[in-house]
Amino acid sequence: MAQQEIKKSWLSRYSFVFWIIIIGFIYYWSITSLSFSGLQASAGSVTKSIIHGLFHPQWNYFYDGSGEDLFTQILQTLAIAFLGIFISSILSLPFAFWAARTDRKHKIHWRSTSGKVVLVFVRAFPEIVLAIMFIKAVGPGSFAGVLALGIHSIGQLGKLFSESIETMDTGANEALQSAGGNKLDVLFLATIPNIIPSLISYTLYQFEIAVRSASILGMVGAGGIGTPLLFAIQTRDWSKVGIILVGIIVMVTLIDFISGTLRKKLS
Known part of the structure; x- marks a missing residue:
């Protein structure tokens, strides 16, 4: 018995060596897998041109009333992100209840496991891949960007919403059930009011991510500031x-500040 305790203490004391070896091997494998072909001859001049452009932005592009200016494209980007999150925040609720594990009696819960698998499958497709697929289906433009963000965000919000359902305080649910309430009463009078602050907070957080993603989707033809x-x-x-990068930085910074302030008030 004493030898087993000594062996366990030795393993717990030097287990960090094992993890250092594993992490070191991963770093070595990652570095050796990269193929570095060197810098191009024009790298220096291109870098100088980029830096000069960043510090001398084309201010007259900010707004010229043509509908193709920076201000209009930023509004379109925000609209794409907002509509995508609006769609996903509604559609992800059924998936969240499907994936949430509320029964702890059994080790394997097939309903919640199947729901989690579906959400993992949805999250596996990046927004840019979905955008390319939807462009082929509905044509280039903002609608493809909205669909790409909406579908991808279902997987992320569904996961976060299901975790809120699993970790919520069930006292109100039990009290309502003991008072004779049915499942619909418990759902609408106890469960949903209990998780609404978390749902809004997660939705705001996902909106921050969606704004950044919408700025990139235009590069494949899905509308927004990425196209220009x-x-x-x-x-x-x-x-x-x-000037476009300045506009993106200002937009993302303001969205992060406003969203962070709202989430702090909800917490």
Whole structure:
């Protein structure tokens, strides 16, 4: 018995060595798998042009009333992100209840396990891949971006919502059941009011991510600020690239600040 305790203490004391070896092997494998072909001859001049464009942005592109200016494209990007999250926040609720494990009596819960598998499958497709697929189905434009963000966010919000359901305080549910309430009463009078603050907080957090993603989806033709950014990069119009990047930075910063403030008030 004493030898077993000594062996366990030795393993717990030096287990970090095993993890250091594993992490070191992963780093070694990652570095050796990269193929570095060196810098191109034009790397220096291109870098100088990019930096010059960033510090000398094309301010007259901010708004010119053409509908293709920076201000209009940023509004379109925000609209794509908002509509995508609005769709996913509603559609993800049934998936969340499907994936939530509320019965702890059995080790394997087939209902929640199957729901989690479906949500993992949905999350496995990046937004940009979904955007390319929807562009082929509905054509290029903002609608494809909304569908891509909406479908992808169902997987993420469904996972977060299901975790809120699993960890919520069930006291109100039990009290309502003991008072004779049916399942619908428990759902609408106890469960949903209990998890609404978490649902809103997670939705705001996902909206922050969606705004960043919507800025990129335009590069594949899914609308938003990414489309003029791609054209400006391809034509090496670095001053235009600079003002677009300034607009994206300001937009993302404001959204993060507003969303973070709202989430703090909800917590």
